[in-house]
Amino acid sequence: MGKTYWETFKEAGISRREFLKFATYITGLMGLAPSMVPKVVHALETKERIPVIWLHGLECTGCTESFIRSNAPYASDLLLNLITLEYDETLTAASGILYEESGKMVRAGLVGHLDKVVEEYKDRYILIYEGGVPLGNDGKYCIVAGRSYKEDVIELAHHAMALIAMGTCSSWGGIQAAKPNPTESVDVTKLVKKPVIRVPGCPPIPEVITGTILHIALFGIPPVDDQGRPKQFFGNRIHDTCYRRPFFNAGQFVEKPDDEAAKKGWCLYKIGCRGPTTYASCGNLRWFGGISYPIQSGAPCIGCADKNFWDKDPFFERLKGVVTSKSWCGRRRNHRCPCRPRYCGRH
Amino acid sequence: MVANVVKKAFYRFYLFQPGLRIWHWIQFLAILVLFITGLYIGDPFFIGSIGWEANDAYAHVLSMDLIRLIHFAAGYILLFAFLYRIFLMFTKKSHFSLLIPKFWKPWFWKGIIEVLLFYAFIKKSHLPLIRNPLARIAYVFVLLLIFFEIWTGFAMYGLSDPSGFWAKFVSNWTLAFFGSEYELHFWHHVVAWVIAIFVIVHVYMVFFNDFIAKEGELSSMTAGVKYFPEGHLPEDCDDVASQKECKKLREQS
Structure with a gap:
């Protein structure tokens, strides 16, 4: 039987108070409810x-x-x-x-x-x-x-x-x-x-x-x-935890990576964001102590936690090879496209 | 009570009870709404909320949120319509047996060839059938496609509430089956277009049959009856009437 966590902590000169703080901290980190803190403390005291x-x-x-x-x-x-x-x-x-x-x-x-x-x-x-x-x-x-x-x-x-x-x-x-x-x-x-x-x-x-x-x-x-x-x-889609979700719900989308809407921080759905299909905690935890994550930095998610994401190119289109309204108003005819007059000719 | 077969100068086949006819048109409306809203959700081709703050846009303009709500509501209608259709299979013989591609019957294979030649304007008529083999195959196929859309649709819908009913019973294993949700989105799209193509072919075929064959194809989904001239007793008569009835009619003609 090796040393328990609490014994290791004691040896390192960490006080009981610090230890309890730590236990509370990791309870939250593991996604457990606050009522689990005593159980985490108990586990730390008994588990090797x-x-x-x-x-x-x-x-x-x-x-x-x-x-x-x-x-x-x-x-x-x-x-x-x-x-x-x-x-x-x-x-x-x-x-x-x-x-x-x-x-x-x-x-x-x-x-x-x-x-x-x-x-x-x-x-x-x-x-x-x-x-x-x-x-x-x-x-x-x-x-x-x-x-x-x-x-x-x-x-x-x-x-x-x-x-x-x-x-x-x-x-x-x-x-x-x-x-x-x-x-x-x-x-x-x-x-x-x-x-x-x-x-x-x-x-x-x-x-x-x-x-x-x-x-x-x-x-x-x-x-x-x-x-x-x-x-x-x-358990959650990035899309459902994304801070840009209100723009999606309002129907406000970035049309190309550097347009006006991108500067306003609108939703990246139309330039191929994989947030709606990817399961990860990017939206909740973010990266490196909550500094940022790809979508916050203005890049559409490429779904790196997704199965076979590497073969789902192009990354900057929503669904590969699916007929959407974009196919009706193709790029060549875009200046006549009745659907998106504001954005015509910008492609 | 309406008789199954009325013999005058023609045979009058009572195919569909009102419940099934209402189901058909409710499903039609639901699919229409789902397809149009689905196109917008798949690729939002207009931005209606320019000039609004994102949080205010919900209430004032046609926003993604509202369109998704309509899509989900129509999805629920389609789901319950589908369940109702399964219930209808037990209410009348023809509701069920007309759906089965009876490939073990000789008229089925003969019918495929004759109907194809008839549709290609090579033959003037084909052997009398209440529902021809091609239509049987197509209807079963499209019901499976609709089921696929309901299944994948609710699998995607359910995951916005990871501990809810749909996530628990449908979404998790569906996601594992498809590999990832991207494939789910992809196939949901593709099958939606297959259904759209079916609708085009279906409408063309119904009008074609109504005008050329004059057997009341259109009236079967409005009044619920189909007519066949005397002497042209349909081969699949016993899908609607009892076998005894059909035998009697066959002996008379």
Whole structure:
């Protein structure tokens, strides 16, 4: 039995008052009601810190970049106090064969760190996948320390307590799975038989990453929807939580990215905003401590948390290949278009 | 009580009770409203609220909010009309059996060829049928399309209230089935256009049959009856009348 959170906090010299404040803070972060605060405190006092193995596959490590910018709690808090991040290829200071290798070391009479962790925390660790899995050429397109990522994904899942697919790559396949998908990349759920919690986003919001890990650490698997996404973060459309929603309801739309309406901050629906079809917390939490999010910055959402978003181009049109009124009043005849006299000739 | 078949100089087939006829026209109006409002929601082609503050625009002009409200209201009407249509299947034999493409009957396959030749102005007439095989296929198909529109429509509608009835029972698995909501929007659009094309073909075919075949195709959805000249007893007579009745009529002719 490892140390509980409260014991760790005490050792670090954090007062009870600070501890309770922290508990209240993360209750809100996890999307729980204020009445849950005592339960969170209780969980923090009794649950041991949870070991985490974080694997990287075919990806850009953007999710890790996002994760370390988490504001509430700070990623450093989460890494050093709340979870025991035992294995992570990008965030650890240690490197080299003793850290990474497993099979070769066993043969040489030594045990690699990864094997040691798996042995020590059997059936207790959280396994986080970051990155798609290339199946083409027997998984040779993604090899970490001599092992193909494909093997790791399957082997390490056997003894994991919970599996998290972090980011769009491991959740849906990612950019590398875009047509024609030369590496035959797939999401991890294609390989793993166990239920996987999907935290899609390219990258996911830092607070969503930490919130999901925390929820598993304290209360186990969070409630998920039919696609395995935590309901508290992926239950709402961006559109329904968007601060530009009144402009949509009033029917006030941006016609092209730099027109008068865009300067007034009207709705980006007509220039292909994917807010109405994307489920994420961008509208609620926003990014990096609530500074902004794409729509607030004036760019239409591209739906990066959505399945196969990379193939749904053009990003700046609403629906690909669907006959709409735009097709009636084509660009060539736009100066005669009876529907939109104000905007004619501007395209 | 209106008799199923009246024999004068013609056979008079009573096909549809008033309930079904009212259903047809309510559905027509609902689809018309849904299609027009749906076009605006899919691509808002006019901006009616210029000069208004967004928050004031709702009450004063034809705004997206109002158009969506009309769309949803019409959607509910379509849903309950559809459920009512299912109920109607149990009220009269012809309400149900005229919908079935009876591909196990010889007249079905013969009818397809003859009706196609008739529609192409190659043949002057085709074997007498109350509802020809092409129409049977088309009507089942369009009812499935309407069901698809109701299903995808309410799946999208439900997700604005993630803990509500529609989200709980329809939206979640639908979303998992389609992959993402983008596909849902896409297919909702495509199928709406297929229904629009059906309406065009349907109206043309009804008037064609009414004027050329003179069997009262149009009157079947207004008065509920269809007429066939004596000696031209429809092959699918027993979809409307009882088999005994049809047999008797067939022996007489």
